[in-house]
Amino acid sequence: MIGSSVRQSPAVSGTAEAVPGVRRAKDTTPRRRSPSLAARLANNAFLLRLLARPLRRFAPVLSIGRVVLVSRHADVLDVLERDGDFTIAEVNAATMDRIDGPFILGMDRSEQFTRERTILQSCVHPSDSERIRTFVAATAAQLVGAAATQGRIDVVQDLARPAATRLVASYFGVPGPDEVTMMRWMRVLFWEAFLNSGGDLAVRLCGEQAAAALHAYLDELIAAERAGLDRGGEGRDTLLTRLITAQADPATRLSDEGVRRNIAGVVVGAVDTTSKATAHAVDQLLRHDGALQAAQRAARDGDVQVVAEYTFEALRFNPLNPALVRHVARDAVIAEGTRHRRQVPAGHTVYAAVLPAMFDSAAFDDPNTFRHDRRPAADLNFGYGMHSCFGLYVNRIQIPELVAALLRCDGLRRAPGRQGRMVYEGPFPDRLLVDVAGPVPTGRAV
Numbered sequence: 523m524i525g526s527s528v529r530q531s532p533a534v535s536g537t538a539e540a541v542p543g544v545r546r547a548k549d550t551t552p553r554r555r556s557p558s559l560a561a562r563l564a565n566n567a568f569l570l571r572l573l574a575r576p577l578r579r580f581a582p583v584l585s586i587g588r589v590v591l592v593s594r595h596a597d598v599l600d601v602l603e604r605d606g607d608f609t610i611a612e613v614n615a616a617t618m619d620r621i622d623g624p625f626i627l628g629m630d631r632s633e634q635f636t637r638e639r640t641i642l643q644s645c646v647h648p649s650d651s652e653r654i655r656t657f658v659a660a661t662a663a664q665l666v667g668a669a670a671t672q673g674r675i676d677v678v679q680d681l682a683r684p685a686a687t688r689l690v691a692s693y694f695g696v697p698g699p700d701e702v703t704m705m706r707w708m709r710v711l712f713w714e715a716f717l718n719s720g721g722d723l724a725v726r727l728c729g730e731q732a733a734a735a736l737h738a739y740l741d742e743l744i745a746a747e748r749a750g751l752d753r754g755g756e757g758r759d760t761l762l763t764r765l766i767t768a769q770a771d772p773a774t775r776l777s778d779e780g781v782r783r784n785i786a787g788v789v790v791g792a793v794d795t796t797s798k799a800t801a802h803a804v805d806q807l808l809r810h811d812g813a814l815q816a817a818q819r820a821a822r823d824g825d826v827q828v829v830a831e832y833t834f835e836a837l838r839f840n841p842l843n844p845a846l847v848r849h850v851a852r853d854a855v856i857a858e859g860t861r862h863r864r865q866v867p868a869g870h871t872v873y874a875a876v877l878p879a880m881f882d883s884a885a886f887d888d889p890n891t892f893r894h895d896r897r898p899a900a901d902l903n904f905g906y907g908m909h910s911c912f913g914l915y916v917n918r919i920q921i922p923e924l925v926a927a928l929l930r931c932d933g934l935r936r937a938p939g940r941q942g943r944m945v946y947e948g949p950f951p952d953r954l955l956v957d958v959a960g961p962v963p964t965g966r967a968v
């Protein structure tokens with residue numbers, strides 16, 4: 523197995539290059555502190571899959587101290603469905619409130635959650651799919667074309683991260699002061715909001731600085747976009763301008779602060795998730811040669827639907843998060859009616875382990891085999907239940923289009939030796955080098 527390596531965040535020293543998320547493309551400055559065992563484990567899907575087998579079989583609901591690990595598919599669905607017993611506010615709300623104010627991913631079932639998720643949903647239009655596809659396909663072809671002339675592409679820095687940032691600019695309507703700043707903000711904000719459970723001080727400080735800067739930037743942007751809309755038709759059509767327009771109707775009105783909280787939450791969730799998912803999918807395809815070749819044929823035939831099947835099956839082997847975290851709000855029972863039934867006391871933390879669950883043979887035939895056409899398809903890549911991914915309608919299009927653009931290149935292979943190993947910055951893939959002989963000018967995107 524080709525391994526991966528992790529760089530941990532450094533202490534904040536004040537220089538731009540020393541803080542998390544700031545490195546520019548191709549900058550490979552090593553981090554100073556070595557990564558924790560937990561960070562290494564979380565980024566090692568092979569090891570996680572290996573550990574998942576005995577876990578599912580012998581301890582499907584494993585309690586260690588105040589932590590409960592749930593690994594069978596049926597039990598994971600059950601935990602994520604029972605959003606009154608297993609809640610999220612306790613997990614996410616404090617950090618989210620501190621850096622950006624309340625957002626749906628930090629809210630339990632409530633009037634505010636339903637209202638704000640419904641308003642966001644109402645700003646998505648049926649024609650967006652085609653708009654997103656056209657934009658992403660063109661952006662990906664351009665990025666891959668530019669990088670391919672060097673014979674080597676960094677899947678993260680040359681393709682997925684800038685492409686996702688450009689979609690955030692063009693479709694969500696938040697370009698940021700410049701692309702590099704925007705990429706840094708998005709990374710440290712996501713890291714601090716959702717993944718800094720160890721309380722890394724460098725991540726916290728960078729996150730808070732980025733939050734303050736994004737906050738001020740968005741206040742100005744919202745005012746400018748409103749002024750454009752008020753001048754009549756000068757405003758752009760983006761998710762942000764739709765949220766502003768929706769303020770005219772009491773049913774869909776958010777305060778300006780509400781618009782800012784919601785657009786910030788959405789864009790922070792849109793960049794490093796996409797970049798990580800794309801890097802993981804490409805990495806897994808490179809490990810499954812038959813699948814890689816078949817996916818390349820589909821990409822060259824312009825069949826992005828089939829590329830999507832390969833992409834999301836690849837993601838099953840290394841999903842965005844190996845587990846989703848919930849708080850036990852009241853005494854509850856997991857796996858009621860089974861031999862592994864377990865009482866879990868209020869106050870404990872549950873890890874709904876989606877990676878092990880997606881290798882549970884009770885839900886997936888022959889789970890260790892890579893099958894692009896499996897039914898059901900990998901169903902937990904984008905969460906489950908009330909907090910399932912709002913961006914799914916984008917992900918279904920964007921991630922396969924990014925992967926397809928790469929698959930169209932002749933001679934695609936992992937860069938040799940250590941160079942070809944995926945490198946992480948904390949929880950985020952930061953480099954994945956592939957060699958290519960050049961882009962193939964076929965398929966709908968080019």
Ligand code: HEM
Nearest residue numbers: 626627791792795796799842846904905909911912913916
């Ligand atoms: C355009 C890109 C994306 C946007 C705008 C986005 C947005 C969101 C939002 C707003 C939520 C919270 C929904 C709620 O609480 O009701 C969410 C949840 C989630 N998203 Fe996404 N997301 C994006 C990309 C991704 C990608 C690429 C993945 C995985 C490959 C992903 C996986 C998830 C998961 C697993 C959850 C559930 C978290 C939990 O239950 O704890 N998202 N997303």
